[in-house]
Amino acid sequence: MEYDSKTKSRLKRIEGQIRGILRMMEEGQECKDVITQLSAVRSGVDRTIGVIVSENLVTCVRESEGDEEKMNDSIQQAVNLLVKSR
Secondary structure (H helix, E strand, O other): OOOOHHHHHHHHHHHHHHHHHHHHHHOOOOHHHHHHHHHHHHHHHHHHHHHHHHHHHHHHHHHOOOOHHHHHHHHHHHHHHHHHHO
């Protein structure tokens, strides 16, 4: 699967947020502020997972060429990935 630049940018943004959180911790910032930022990272990761799974599902359904068994298998794999990510 190819990942588009938007998805990669999401992960780079998350990477920057994590660096910021580490800096906050090193500076002894309030627990509440650190947790708020960690929650934002978690939310960003969850959204990125959703984007990747949905894009992959669309690709798999298109490639199934009308084969209902392949489509159902692709949908089930997507659901399993989403459940696993929780």
